[in-house]
Amino acid sequence: MRTGRLAFTLALAAASSLCSPAMARDVVIHAGKLIDGVSRQPRERVSIIIKDDRITGVEPGFVDKPGADVVDLSGKTVLPGLIDTHVHLLLELGKGSQVVNAVTKNAFDHVLDGTVNARKTLMAGFTSVRDVGGYTPAIVALKKAVASGEIVGPRMWVAGSIISPTGGHADASTGFDEALSKPEWTEGIADGPEEAIKSVRRHHRQGTDLIKIVPSGGVASVGDDPQAQLMTDEEIKAVVDTAHTLHMKVAAHAHGTVAIEHAAKLGVDSIEHGSFADADGDKIMKANGTWLVPTLTAGASVVDYAKTHPELLAPSVAAKALAVGPIMQANLARAYKAGVKIAFGTDAGVFAHGTNAREFELLVGAGMTPMDAILAATSSAAALIGDEADIGSIQAGRYADIIAVDGDPLQDIATLRRMSFVMKGGEVVKAQPSPAPTR
Ligand SMILES: [Zn+2]
Missing domain, CATH: 2.30.40.10 (Urease, subunit C, domain 1)
Structure with a gap:
């Protein structure tokens, strides 16, 4: 004693x-x-x-x-x-050229980076994270190493490889010579409901906790349109039904209004980014109990890169960043007033790990009270993850x-x-x- x-x-x-x-x-x-x-x-x-x-x-x-x-x-x-429900511990945009990194770093490099990023995240006060996209075997290995105490980091709930249509936001081979390929570029690609179902089941077998899909195009990817819905409703529904049967939640990356509304109606658990949501989208999210994960820091960061270091970004990314970034904060203000459930998530990995708390300032800048911003990063984030009994x-x-x-x-x-x-x-x-x- x-x-x-x-x-x-x-x-x-x-x-x-x-x-x-x-x-x-x-x-x-x-x-x-x-x-x-x-x-x-x-x-x-x-x-x-x-x-x-x-x-x-x-x-x-x-x-x-x-x-x-x-x-x-x-x-x-x-x-x-604190809980960040949207990070990518294996990635960090802005650290060197996006294209050069894609062809010179492999999964081993990323997982070693991940050990450093995990420590930075924990030291910044984030004791739990949801990792919503990273090569499945690598992120599952990192999660296990942290859980066993071998590596210092936050508690992790991981999505593994993002399920994406060919040419969609998480098809990392887009824009490259087709002769170049790596497993981590295409592991999450699924076209059609059958492939989507099989991919969810495979994720479950490999030890992921949740599923991440990309109903719309994205910003930090080549050539895909953030406004367009690139997954079909049938594909989204197949993922949601299969994942929920396996007690896995579904996080849906969606910028454009159509993808936001369809994904929310089809039962995804959270809309990530939600950049172009409008009043109708807010209503649909509210009616379906869908969480919104705003990732305002990602929006602000990509605008910074596009203005100061566009040469580090892959082709088409800077232009998309300048179109999407500035509207995110205004739309979050409207969603907050409309009563949409908000969980704190930053997209750390699009910017430096360990600076996740910048999101609080952006949330409060968008009109959230400091207490609501804190609740978003504690009990609300725990509710989205589904583990209020343990964290938050x-x-x-x-x-x-x-x-x-x-x-x-x-x-x-x-x-x-x-x-x-x-x-x-x-x-x-x-x-x-x-x-x-x-x-
Ligand atoms: Zn993300």
Whole structure:
């Protein structure tokens, strides 16, 4: 039994990260201010009681428990670990030429990059992510390595290779000489309901958690039109029915209004981007209980690239970025007012991993209240993932995934860019002030 008050120091973080997760531990966190991810009302001066990797209770006042270590966050605002429901840990656009990277980096390079990106994401306070597109064997391997504790990173729910029509957003061979090909470029291609069904079943066999489809064209891909619906309704329905039978959710990348409306009516669980949604699209999403994952940071980032480094982008991407990026924030403002359910997702990988919290500023800039933006990244994101019992709030029974910042994010949402404390599953992985990311 250990008793004592551990200082809030780097030493604690270093010691904890070396501790075996199997070691039984009682910890009490003294939180100066608590935003628990469920209540809209923050609480002052509370204690979070933790046993091993789970929260066992939240009590008023700063209490001590016999035998428990105390983590003093009495000067900070404490929140649940954040959740980003749209990342690509294996990718990073803007790091060198898109075309050169496509033909010089292989799946091994990407998975090694992924280990670094996973660490950056966790250190930024994101203790859970949904990875919505990356070569299936590579992303499943990364997920397993993080789950076993071999690699430092957030909890992961992964889609694997994106299911796409030939020439669609996730057909990475588009624009290249057809003689060039790699498994990861075409693994997710499925044309027709039969191939779509088989692809979903194969994903399930390979260990993915959800399915990602691309009903519309996209921005960071060659030649496909973001406004066009490129998957047929029959293909979308085949994916949704098969995935739901296997208890897998379906995330649908959709920019144009037709693809948004059709995918929502056909029962996808979330619309990713939703760039050109209009009032009718909002109504349909609301009526079907469809989540919107806005990815405003992706929109802002591709506009930045198109203006400053268009030479890094593949052909046609800069023009599409300038057309799509600027309208995303305005349309999110309308969807929010219309009452569409919003889950926090950034598309990290289109921009630098670890800067995910920029999305909060863009959401608040679009008119969301700081509390609603935080709820989108906590209990709402957990609901979209389908695991509210484990993540997304500070309540008894949940994993002890807990973060803290100096200052009050309800007054200044940008404080979430400066994560000073990160605990995942009861283990302190970060306990220091860190400089704000540059972007
Ligand atoms: Zn994406």
